[in-house]
Amino acid sequence: MLQRVILDKRDFKLKTVFFQWEWMLVLLFILVNVMNANLSPYYLDYDNLRDATMGFLDKAFIVLPMVFVMILADIDISVASIVALSSVVMAVLYNSGVPMVLAILISLAVGTLAGLINGLLIVKFKELSAVIVTLITMILYRGIAYIILEDQASGNFPAWFKFFGWGYIGGVPFILIAFVMLAILFGIVLHKTTFGRTVYAIGSNPTASMFSGVQVNRVKLIVFTLTGLMSAVTAVFLTSKMGSTRPNVANMYELEVIAMVVLGGISTAGGKGKMIGAIIAVFLVGLLRYGLGLINVAAQTQLIIIGALLIVSVLIANLKRRKS
Amino acid sequence: MKKLLSAVLVMVMSLSLLAGCGSATKDNASQGGNTSAEPGKQPSETAKPADNGSGAKKKFAIVFKNTGNPYGEKMMEGYKNAIEELGGEVIMKAPDQPTAEAQIQIIEELIAQKVDAIAIAANDPDALQPALTKAMDRGIKVLSLDSAVNAKSRMVHINQADPERIGRVEIQAIYDMIGGKGDIAVLSATSQATNQNTWIEWMKKELQDPKYKDMKLVKVAYGDDLRDKSVSETEGLLKSFPNLKGIIAPTTVGIAAAGKVLTDKGLKGKVQLTGLGLPSEMAEYIESGVCQWMYLWNPIDVGYLAGYAADNLVKGSITGKVGDKFNAGRLGDKEVVQDGEGTQVMLGDPFKFDAKNIGEWKKVY
Numbered sequence: 299m300l301q302r303v304i305l306d307k308r309d310f311k312l313k314t315v316f317f318q319w320e321w322m323l324v325l326l327f328i329l330v331n332v333m334n335a336n337l338s339p340y341y342l343d344y345d346n347l348r349d350a351t352m353g354f355l356d357k358a359f360i361v362l363p364m365v366f367v368m369i370l371a372d373i374d375i376s377v378a379s380i381v382a383l384s385s386v387v388m389a390v391l392y393n394s395g396v397p398m399v400l401a402i403l404i405s406l407a408v409g410t411l412a413g414l415i416n417g418l419l420i421v422k423f424k425e426l427s428a429v430i431v432t433l434i435t436m437i438l439y440r441g442i443a444y445i446i447l448e449d450q451a452s453g454n455f456p457a458w459f460k461f462f463g464w465g466y467i468g469g470v471p472f473i474l475i476a477f478v479m480l481a482i483l484f485g486i487v488l489h490k491t492t493f494g495r496t497v498y499a500i501g502s503n504p505t506a507s508m509f510s511g512v513q514v515n516r517v518k519l520i521v522f523t524l525t526g527l528m529s530a531v532t533a534v535f536l537t538s539k540m541g542s543t544r545p546n547v548a549n550m551y552e553l554e555v556i557a558m559v560v561l562g563g564i565s566t567a568g569g570k571g572k573m574i575g576a577i578i579a580v581f582l583v584g585l586l587r588y589g590l591g592l593i594n595v596a597a598q599t600q601l602i603i604i605g606a607l608l609i610v611s612v613l614i615a616n617l618k619r620r621k622s
Numbered sequence: 623m624k625k626l627l628s629a630v631l632v633m634v635m636s637l638s639l640l641a642g643c644g645s646a647t648k649d650n651a652s653q654g655g656n657t658s659a660e661p662g663k664q665p666s667e668t669a670k671p672a673d674n675g676s677g678a679k680k681k682f683a684i685v686f687k688n689t690g691n692p693y694g695e696k697m698m699e700g701y702k703n704a705i706e707e708l709g710g711e712v713i714m715k716a717p718d719q720p721t722a723e724a725q726i727q728i729i730e731e732l733i734a735q736k737v738d739a740i741a742i743a744a745n746d747p748d749a750l751q752p753a754l755t756k757a758m759d760r761g762i763k764v765l766s767l768d769s770a771v772n773a774k775s776r777m778v779h780i781n782q783a784d785p786e787r788i789g790r791v792e793i794q795a796i797y798d799m800i801g802g803k804g805d806i807a808v809l810s811a812t813s814q815a816t817n818q819n820t821w822i823e824w825m826k827k828e829l830q831d832p833k834y835k836d837m838k839l840v841k842v843a844y845g846d847d848l849r850d851k852s853v854s855e856t857e858g859l860l861k862s863f864p865n866l867k868g869i870i871a872p873t874t875v876g877i878a879a880a881g882k883v884l885t886d887k888g889l890k891g892k893v894q895l896t897g898l899g900l901p902s903e904m905a906e907y908i909e910s911g912v913c914q915w916m917y918l919w920n921p922i923d924v925g926y927l928a929g930y931a932a933d934n935l936v937k938g939s940i941t942g943k944v945g946d947k948f949n950a951g952r953l954g955d956k957e958v959v960q961d962g963e964g965t966q967v968m969l970g971d972p973f974k975f976d977a978k979n980i981g982e983w984k985k986v987y
Contacts, residue, residue: 346734449813540749591731
């Protein structure tokens, strides 16, 4: 059931040249699961697998809007700093007497605002690429977090706040339910709406889109603002999981998120890729790391394996493009 | 597409289930085989799965702050020595980043492996509480060493030395080195490192003595136990405080970085340095006089003591309450004492390293 997007024709031809990326991910996913199950007797245990998702899903919320950003042929490397800033704001507000619910809402607003600023800078200064703009704001936002909290920790949240990071609904982790629901929502927006089609169109040819009357600036603004909001959502889950926060939380998250999106088959050149690919990639990387952890592979070796996986995936993606 | 995918996911799960059952019935000898299709996949020394039978070796895990820290490696080595003497199985882990979230991930992996004990040097005293509480609820014995977690997250803490002595001795040393006059600064690890923070509190208490009225603590800088950050923080201190006379670095990474900076800038004798360092790393600076003397204990012994404490917790011969006594192998008998809200076991007094004895110690660790 392929939707008729602008690229449909080219996609169709590709399929005859090379089998589809998403299917390869599914195969890889099967491979990882079989491998893990064979390497560790503890892997295939419902409780363990269920709880493992709580470990890697916090950053997955940022993957969803990042798919949009990268289909636009842009990139946002300030997401981890937005996580830190939202998290720190939430903790400081709560500890200065603001009710927790309000502190969470304000922290979501802070993330949204940070995303909006990214978007504004990117559409106002066309000569600067998104990577430069978000590099600047990456330093800026984390800097603000450091100014607010000065290298200290802040926590002591109310007991119910633990629910985000550790709670279950009917035996299923709340974070998993939240992620699946949001993933379906983002997937529908990307693949079933005019907005989604516009994102693809801008990514594959921004100039043509502009001349055909597409609101390029407005679309970019919305996408970057959404990315900020979802970074703040990640901040809520991550802060809840740790029960306290510091300005250096979510270290290197931006790279992990971008790695998952790239592995999901979203081309960095824009205009290509599917949401489902990125979602499979989230579980693929998460479960691969968990499996490696279960057999106590050293942290550096884990990085090497994930890096090798990425190199191979990027190479294959480029081969595909060359063939087309 | 969605229908297809869900069908595939169901298939995956059932396939992996089958694979799991298959491997469970297979002889465990095949497990060590190289079944991986991934490059660089080395089954670690603990990859041999233990049977869940009663005759299985007990599994003792140790988690350090991050990889690539020589002090941490020595500590894990000591833990390993103790557990091997006791006939258990050791799992040594450390994340690549010195963060609490990375340690939470590791704790989850250890819970899933059903280890018997977790000894942890924490990156944050409070953030590990939910994960460690979960471990204790599953019957895993939890203790911290070197850098403590809060009292609710552990059964006992292994303290390398009396924090009060460490804090006071550091100030007395810098007082002697700079002649009791001038600005001093502290170069610590992360701002959340419980042990460093406790020592710095004691340094501040010692400084209240009228004897130190001409000395001023101008800043506590944080190098995060990362070499490059510690170097830049030291350079920052020298720039911001031109009248700086002494630096105390109560962390092995920090003191080595500061020693390097002072040597490179030719500040020997102008800015004094002391703190806690590894003899093998600091020998050149102690011999050159950049750092006249420093203190430490033996990290191997810290890990070794933790290993024996973990074993006794698992056996049930101690529970971590005040007054519990146990034998710690070559370290002799140890007792659990009060530590704020929790309890701890002390290793001993800090040991002084100077030009006279560094030659023999640099070969040891």
